[in-house]
Amino acid sequence: MPELPEVELVKRELTPVINRKITGVELSSYIYKGHREGKKTIIKEPIDSFIQTVTGKTILHLGRRGKYLYFILSDDFKTTHIISHLGMSGAYFIVNDLDDIKEDNFKKHRQVILSLDNGQKLIYSDIRRFGEMHTYDSLQDFPPFKRMAPEYTDHLSREHFIRSLHSKKFSEKMIKAAIMDSEVIPGVGNIYASESLYLSHILPTKKVKNISDKRLSNLFDKICEVFELSLSRGGSTISDYRSVTGGKGEMQHSFKVYQQKQCPLGHDLKTKVINTRNTFYCTTCQR
Ligand SMILES: [Zn+2]
Missing domain, CATH: 3.20.190.10 (MutM-like, N-terminal)
Structure with a gap:
């Protein structure tokens, strides 16, 4: 998607x-x-x-x-x-x-x-x-x-991200499900959720309320980073995404964990269905 x-x-x-x-x-x-x-x-x-x-x-x-x-x-x-x-x-x-x-x-x-x-x-x-x-x-x-929350490029986005995660609606949820909700931050789907959680060393299954603000702020940075990297690589092409000219993106070659067997440090990855979608994570690098 x-x-x-x-x-x-x-x-x-x-x-x-x-x-x-x-x-x-x-x-x-x-x-x-x-x-x-x-x-x-x-x-x-x-x-x-x-x-x-x-x-x-x-x-x-x-x-x-x-x-x-x-x-x-x-x-x-x-x-x-x-x-x-x-x-x-x-x-x-x-x-x-x-x-x-x-x-x-x-x-x-x-x-x-x-x-x-x-x-x-x-x-x-x-x-x-x-x-x-x-x-x-x-x-x-x-x-x-x-x-919908402000766009990630909006100067209010980080503050909104952390404030909404503190709210009753999201604090009891798993972090992966929370960041895929556009009321927290718009545009994160299954791929960029797995990638940004790996880069910020946070387990996707961790409850929001058990994650410090410092780590949440870092996660926000990583979401922005994966968005920007993907934009520079022409997006991800898995199955059916095509650009207007029929071209394919290259971001899938930069995935750290999504649809991978091992993380970049060589640990075997786990997968789990969260929010009805398969999630990829490393229990050594992420906690
Ligand atoms: Zn690892």
């Missing part, structure tokens, strides 16, 4: 669509079928209203909040937003023609095709269809954004 660095990289690679007008919307048969069955597949509102909301609007700007990407759209009358989550396997492509998507799986599972006024298409593909698209006139009205 793409985490903060991968979504940020997608956002950066989508800048060519800024100032392009959306002239048409085409949705996959999977989406229509899902909606007929009441599942709201990918488009989390009535299909007609989604199409009507975005058609004819110009993409003014792109943003990211946590693991969500958003497009700011406007016409002469109204400003609105598409808020997009890539789910497990979502990917965007900017192409002249569908055949420009080189991998058959992504071509086959194209879900949303936005035609642009320069003749190009902005295509959202999603093999497993866990992705989401919402439209909201105001970003503040989107429920996950109301509760």
Whole structure:
């Protein structure tokens, strides 16, 4: 699943669509079928209203909040937003023609095709269809954004991180589950949780209330470090993440513990399911 660095990289690679007008919307048969069955597949509102909301609007700007990407759209009358989550396997492509998507799986599972006024298409593909698209006139009205902690780059983020971990809601939780909650810090998923906990020598199973503020502050630093390292390496490509140009990141070659057998010091790693996801850690290096 793409985490903060991968979504940020997608956002950066989508800048060519800024100032392009959306002239048409085409949705996959999977989406229509899902909606007929009441599942709201990918488009989390009535299909007609989604199409009507975005058609004819110009993409003014792109943003990211946590693991969500958003497009700011406007016409002469109204400003609105598409808020997009890539789910497990979502990917965007900017192409002249569908055949420009080189991998058959992504071509086959194209879900949303936005035609642009320069003749190009902005295509959202999603093999497993866990992705989401919402439209909201105001970003503040989107429920996950109301509760979300400041971005890691915000000067208030460290203070918020430690304060929220002290709260009743998180103090009894395992630290790994707590840092994967966007109310504590946005954008940490399974990979960067394992990596940052290893780098800060904290066991993922440790209860938050048993970790000193000094160690929590160090963990915050390590989360920022793994985000920055991953951004510089083009993100992690495990299974289905692709950049807008269809490229793959290199961060997976820098993993210290995630999907590894041994830590960098040669100790055998343990794995455990926390928050429904496999966690990798070293009982010698982490305590
Ligand atoms: Zn170790």
